[in-house]
Amino acid sequence: EVIMPPGLERRVDTFLADYLSGKPKGINVFSRSSSDASVATEESLFEQPEPLSHNKAAMEKNVWRKSMQMHDEQRSWQECPEGRNMMKFRSTLPAYKEKDVILNAISQNQVIIISGETGCGKTTQIPQFILESEIECMQGAMCNIICTQPRRISAMSVSERIATERGETLGETVGYKVRLEGMKGRDTHLLFCTTGILLRRLLVDRNLMGVTYVIVDEIHERGINEDFLLIVLKDLLPRRPELRLILMSATLDAELFSSYLGGAPVVHIPGFTYPVKTHFLESILEATRYQLTPYNQVDDYGTEKMWKMSKQTPRKRKSQIASTVEDALSAADFKDYTALTQESMSYWNPDCIGFNLIEYLLCNICEKERAGAVLVFLTGWDDISSLKDKLQAHPVLGDPNRVLLLACHGSMASEEQKLIFNKPEDGIRKIVLATNIAETSITIDDVVFVVDCGKAKETSYDALNNTPCLLPSWISKVSAKQRRGRAGRVQPGECYHLYPRCVYDAFEDYQLPEILRTPLQSLCLQIKSLKLGSISEFLSRALQSPENLAVQNAIEYLKTIGALDENEKLTVLGHYLTMLPMEPKLGKMLILGAIFNCLDPVLSVVAGLSVRDPFLAPLDKKDLAEAAKAQFSHDFSDHLALVRAYKGWKVADGDQTGYEYCWKNFLSAQSMKAIDSLRKEFYSLLKDTGLVDSNPATYNVWSYDEHLVRAIICYGLYPGICSIVHNEKSFSLKTMEDGHVLLYSNSVNARHSRIPYPWLVFNEKIKVNSVFLRDSTAVSDSMLLLFGGSISKGDMDDHLKMLGGYLEFYMDPSIAKLYQNLRRELDELIQTK
Ligand code: CDP
Ligand code: MG
Secondary structure, three states: OOOOOOOHHHHHHHHHHHHHHHOOOOEEOOOOOOOOOOEEOOOOOOOOOOOOOOOHHHHHHHHHHHHHHHHHHHHHHHHOHHHHHHHHHHOOOHHHHOHHHHHHHHHHOOEEEEEEOOOOOHHHHHHHHHHHHHHHOOOHHHOOEEEEEOOHHHHHHHHHHHHHHOOOOOOOOEEEEEOOEEEOOOOOOEEEEEHHHHHHHHHHOOOOOOOOEEEEOOHHHOOHHHHHHHHHHHHHHHHOOOOEEEEEEOOOOHHHHHHHOOOOOEEEEOOOOOOEEEEOHHHHHHHHOOOOOOOOOOOHHHHHHHHHHHHHOOOOOHHHHHHHHHHHHHHOOOHHHHOOOOOOOOOOOOOOOOHHHHHHHHHHHHHHOOOOEEEEEOOOHHHHHHHHHHHHOOOOOOOOOOEEEEEEOOOOOHHHHHHHHOOOOOOOEEEEEEOOHHHHOOOOOOEEEEEEOOEEEEEEEEOOOOEEEEEEEEOOHHHHHHHHHHHHOOOOEEEEEOOOHHHHHHOOOOOOOHHHOOOOHHHHHHHHHOOOOOHHHHHOOOOOOOOHHHHHHHHHHHHHOOOEOOOOOEOHHHHHHHOOOOOHHHHHHHHHHHHOOOHHHHHHHHHHHHOOOOEOOOHHHHHHHHHHHHOOOOOOEHHHHHHHHHHHHHHHOOOHHHHHHHHHHOEOHHHHHHHHHHHHHHHHHHHHHOOOOOOHHHOOOOOOOHHHHHHHHHHHHOOOEEEEEEOOOOEEEEEOOOEEEEEOOOOHHHHOOOOOOOEEEEOOEEEOOOEEEOOEEEEOHHHHHHHOOOHHHOOHHHHHHHHHOOOHHHHOHHHHHHHHHHHHHHHHHHHHO
16 A cells, blocks of 8 residues: 655646546547548547546556556666666766756746757756656656657657667657657657647647646747747646746757746756867868869969958858859859859859868868767758768768768658767768758767858748748858857867858858748648637737738738638638648648549649759750750640659669669659658648548559649649740740749740740749749649639639639630639539548
8 A cells, every 4th residue: 555645646636637627539620510520630649547437546546556667667777787877978968967956947937948058968868857756756657748849850869869768668658759650658758749749739639638848949949830839838838837848948048038938947057068179161271272173273263262251351241241152162263162063053052062172171081180970061951962972982981991971861761860879980980961950959979070061951031022932041150159069079179161251250140030031821820720819919929920021921822822711710721731731832732632533643743842853954964954854844844744754763763773764864863762752741641631541542543634733733833823925936924923034944844935825833933133933834724713713712703803804715704604613613622522
């Protein structure tokens, strides 16, 4: 017979009351009619205690028994030799020294903020401190900790690490849950998940019943999801007084969060790093200028110009500096060095980060420097894979007996992740090519050298032009410091910044929060689906509120595409779109693809729009590449060209032949693989919405009606539309907002002098000097009339009027009538499916 410590009984009571009253299961997303209502069966994050009865005594006993068991298991691990070793390691981490302070602060405040240098043990230790102390106090079975991560890979790798530190396997006490993947079980009490998962959970369980601690990690990154989550949690706190909220940040701007959350206390973990020697581009160039080109014929112009610039140091605006540096680099005679081969230079190419220089530096480190891993920061997955290919062909860097070459990015497989943390054998140097994921969320212990390209991909958004773009742009001073700091974790290190000091001086101090620089469409949909009231009112309560114009644009867009109705209420289409975590336009295509049973090509289109353009256009083989693309595209559509290219690849795919096919057709094998896996991912997302069943045979059909797919592309990309005006020899393009626009040179439509259609729909326009359209598909009047705009709004007369000016046959009322009827039918079909 065990006696419960005082105070515990009350906690058991509230805990059980939460569970029994809440019983969060799933909800009816649609209340149209009960028979065909789709049910979002979002599984609950933690298991409910057993036995599931209303017998309080039985449950109490069960919870108590479980807690004791957890306690005993924890003890026995801590007392065995391996456990003690692990404890010894953990106690060397700076966070360990603050353990008591932190636990104390948590017990006395509903919200606390913890800051500390990357690697000090925030992510791996603090959730563990909480868990361990709960288990110590015999409350293990009643404590449910959620720790959110901005990226799936950190949720996976951190949970794995903690399980190891606890001497368990993943999925026991510690688990993770990310989209489409997870490892958790009946006994999981500490769960790592992406911020998106927690937001989705809030959709069905607004009070987070049963959860006792929420830890939001990496808040310094100021991702849009985290900012959104903070507004929701701030509202939740008064409703759940027992719930504790812990925010963790790698930088010291914690005061901002503290004042946002009613003056929550801040605990800072003092860190320690070794000094890092910093090299900027000018000194790197100085040391390497005679070795970079094979012929030793360096035109001093480039380097000279760079030096002069670094002497001038006028504090120019960031963008000005950016273009001057690119100019200097491309003007320098060593084209080799700037690696400007990838894309046409019709507009400023942000990808120029000097692959050859990186190769040279790495080779130098391998041959001359002391032992220690090298961490190279690049902008994204595509750069990582092309640099990796390049390095693998190098006699030193590609030699597996000397170099262990690894990649670290958001979409890598779990086995690959583990390799990053392993220490290689003596004499082998580990080189990790990483995105900014290695800046703060992943710590590789043995790094001594850092190479920093100075850029990161960030989404930016210009509210005035209402055009989003995902482009590599210069990082902030804080990020540069973080990157540098990665070199000094185990011993004094070196950091090579591949940009001059004056560029660094022009960096912003902090990066602009994502909520202020991205389109807000998906966010607005989420706000609506969580029933959080008026969008602008809700967003006005954010840590930093986005501009009103940006909010209004997003709402307007959602109305135009039919996701919101006139009164800002979610339409049926809107409901479906909230279940698809992707841009609304992509979601729209998938939904219609499912409804019209031509999902296979639509999956390729949507996946293709989500990866980097798979059609390569190397500068020196431009004509060949364009000709290769042209064989896929006899029908005036870049999107359909991609559908064919993928299909061909899929048929050829059996490793070697797949590559051959890509090689022959100037296609990126990586993009093809990415499309392949995205297609699967999108398909499972669609399954969640209930629009398709689980038998892939239903969508895996090669034959499809090309016109239908064209119409569906139109449905997704509207209002991205421009009219084609033919003159004698060729044609020009016009959009309503921009007037004349041009086609990006590698579009298949740029190769024609006539296009037998009146319209193009496009995915993306980019403003440089003129406005350029990237991929486009030609569509007919009827497609635009039927599929353009918000099908579910029913304002057909307005719609016809708007398009009428362009439609010769609009004047015939019988045709107009016909279209009206067709639209109405289509509308009903979509509403009822
Ligand atoms: O979150 P924070 O950046 O403060 O540090 P952390 O991710 O908790 O990592 C603390 C330490 O745990 C690192 O410095 C590594 O020594 C170690 N660690 C590890 O060995 N393997 C991992 N997968 C994660 C962390
Ligand atoms: Mg961390």
